[in-house]
Amino acid sequence: MPTATPATDPLQQADYAASARADYRLLRRLMVFSLLIGCAGCFAFNLVDPDLWGHVRYGQEWIADGRLHRTATHTFTAEGYRWINHENLAELALAWGFDHLGVRGMLLAKCLLGMSIIGMMLLVASWRQIRLLTACVFLLLVAVNMKAFFPMRPQLLSFLCCAVMLTLLEAAFLHWRRPFRTESPALLPAGPTIDWRPLAFVPVVLVVWVNSHGGFAAGICIACAYLFGRFVEMLVDRRPGDLPRLIGLAAVAVGCLLAVLANPYGDGLVKWMAESLGSPRPEITEWAGPKPSDPIFWQLVALGVANAIAWGFTQKQRDWVKLAILVLVAWQAVSHLRHIAFFALLSGFWTPPHVQSVLSSLRKKAAEGLEIVRPAPAIKWAAIATLCFTTYIQTHSLASRLVALPVAGNQYPIDALQYMQDNHLSGRLVVSFNWAQYALAALAPETTVSFDGRFRTCYPQEVVDMNFDFLLGEYDGNRHRSPNSGPVDGSAVLRYGDPNLVLVDRTYPHAAEVMQDASVEHGGQWSLLYQDSIAQLWGRSSLYDTPNTATYLPAQRRDISDEESARVVQWPAFPRSEHGSGSVDANNLQVTRRAADGTITASPGA
Structure with a gap:
């Protein structure tokens, strides 16, 4: 049982409170470490993707031949037919990686790539003053939703590019505050300064993405929708000095759109994407909607419920641009399995502030009239032992996944x-x-x-x-x-x-x-x-x-x-x-x- 606060002088009470905080700090750190190991376990998913053999082979042939093959290879039904390969950089990376790092090195690299995405989410959470434990609990749910999409495949570069792009957007608009105008225009202060340095790199990230995986179409839509939303906010809430910012946002959006042309096929890729995305793919399961029988279904439901509660009951001001994009991507996630990962990514970057707001409100109500108490020694050490044992089991499972691609x-x-x-x-x-x-x-x-x-x-x-x-x-x-x-x-x-x-x-x-x-x-x-x-x-x-x-x-x-x-x-x-x-x-x-x-x-x- 917790030990009651001693009714002594204020100095003793202060020492007691400090000791209690130290005990809870230790438990929080162990929980954070355990949660991060859990995230790593999700990204160490070692199921072989059916297309991995081809991706590595095509990359190896490009390296060996020193040229990009522009017509179909290894097939007798499409000899001489044009080949629009939108995964060139990913295939080169896979080929080089397996040739130089081997299977174990690539499994480790894949896990580190996933954890780098979690690291970017935690970085953004720290900018928003989100408690580390709160962020890690929610990000474990994000990682669980991404697990099924984390075999060794070009989509991994889509997820990395998306995470980098979202981090840059958060950095650029970190101090963005645009309440709708309630005062006379003459009394309005100049609009907040946009950090143009990270924003300028968004089109660069999209250029890399365009040459890595077809998910770049989602990236361009997200980036342009985000910039358009900010543009509309500035038009509605006009302030002195906004015209140069409006022009700058439009220029970045144009750069994002032009990024799609920076590929070996020029506008041929654009035409192919328009034709391909305009045609259904009922034979491909990833383009079907999730069903209760799918392993990912209930994880998606949990993430959707968590988002609904966080955004619905938050005490923080809602960012309607982010919320609108999140809802649209959620709609795509319930329509197509392959978009669940993007819903998870957006949630990991944009939802933690509202999760903390809801939890803080609940914690405040639950703690009213209660004093700080230390956990009893038996409870404290039982909790420590449980966390250490759980972390050991997770670490053992993680290690086994990093040695074999069976x-x-x-x-x-x-x-x-x-x-x-x-x-x-x-x-x-x-x-x-x-x-x-x-x-x-x-x-x-x-x-x-x-x-x-x-x-x-x-x-x-x-x-x-x-x-x-x-x-x-x-x-x-x-x-x-x-x-x-x-x-x-x-x-x-x-x-x-x-x-x-x-x-x-x-x-x-x-x-x-x-x-x-x-x-x-x-x-x-x-x-x-x-x-x-x-x-x-x-x-x-x-x-x-x-x-x-x-x-x-x-x-x-x-x-x-x-x-x-x-x-x-x-x-x-x-x-x-x-x-x-x-x-x-x-x-x-x-x-x-x-x-x-x-x-x-x-x-x-x-």
Whole structure:
């Protein structure tokens, strides 16, 4: 139980109060450290993104060739087709990082990138005199909402650029106060000084962003909406000396808009973005709205409720420009999963002052008439022990996530690609969308693919359509297709470009049904060469069923089963060569424990 304040002279009471504050200060510091470790754990998310293989491969090829490829590579369905790659800087960074830092170094760098974003939020919170503990509690909720969007992928640079941009905007308008005019214009003081130095760097950040990831469209909208809001505030609340500021804000906004042209494709990127963003993507889950079954759903609900309470019950003056932008981005977050991260970012920079206001009001009401008391020694040390133990568990989990980027054989076709390598199977491969960049990176240059995660950046819509026809079919009518694609035809991809191999993800039942209908047993032209619990590899029967030919694959060399692979190997998990050499051998992992949260504890293989 807390120890009561002794009824003694004022000096003793002062000493007692100082001791109580010291006890609480220690507990607060331990809580802050534990909360920051929790944030780091979110940013150490070590799930492999399906497109990572391609991003690294494209960056490596640019570095090796010394030039940017402007037409589609590694594909037989879009040879010579223009490639608008809006992730060039991110891919160069990923390629250089994996080549020089390795897997562990890149995992650490990713975690530090996330913590740098939290650091910028804490910096802005300190400018606003937000208590550190209050800020950290709220920022843990922000980090939890960003966790699902923090695999190794170009989006990370979007989040970093957004955080830098928001920090610059906060620095530029740190002392912004624009109450609507209530006095005679002659009595109004000059408007507050805008710090133009950080504001001038906002277009520079957007230039970097434009060349890193397509999320720059959201960044330009946020920046211009923010500047436009300030511009309107100045017009409504006119003060002496505002004209130069109005011109300056307009100039920065124009700079933000022109930043989109600072890319290798010029206005070609703008035209492509307008065309792409104007077309729905019902086949891509990240462009769907969150559902209660999604892991991120309830975290988003919690963040939304926290924002509603903070902005609704705050005693501080609300910034209506920020609130309007936050509401618009929240609307986008409930419409598209991929925008949840931007809602979390804006919340982390703009909501903590109002969180503190609400908490301070509640604390003030709860503490009325109460004296400062010290926690009893038993309670104090129990709390310290609990915080230390929690921090230890979090640190252990964090460390395990920073040593391995595991590729699981029950999620990716590790064994199927190894079978292709062992049997020298290569050529034109129709492959499931989520495995395509793994396949093209592992099997290039001998094998090219029909379609991959670059989507519309380097594939005509008709090629996109036929590949999703194969994977999804009608998809309950929830498809967006070109009028030139004709009726849905799941087998069209088996004819286009004359592929000789098909790698099917069996979790797509429509694709498995199409291949079954196209099999030799059903009068078709395709034979099953390999099968396990997740993958099927089909080959054109005219090539692999004909004896006395170089491509003939006899029955004894075919591997058909429903066995589930228990292998978990370190990224990139490329097939081993015939002689047992190759990048994957040195990185094999022996799984020793799979925690409930998905964390894999592993040690290097022998």
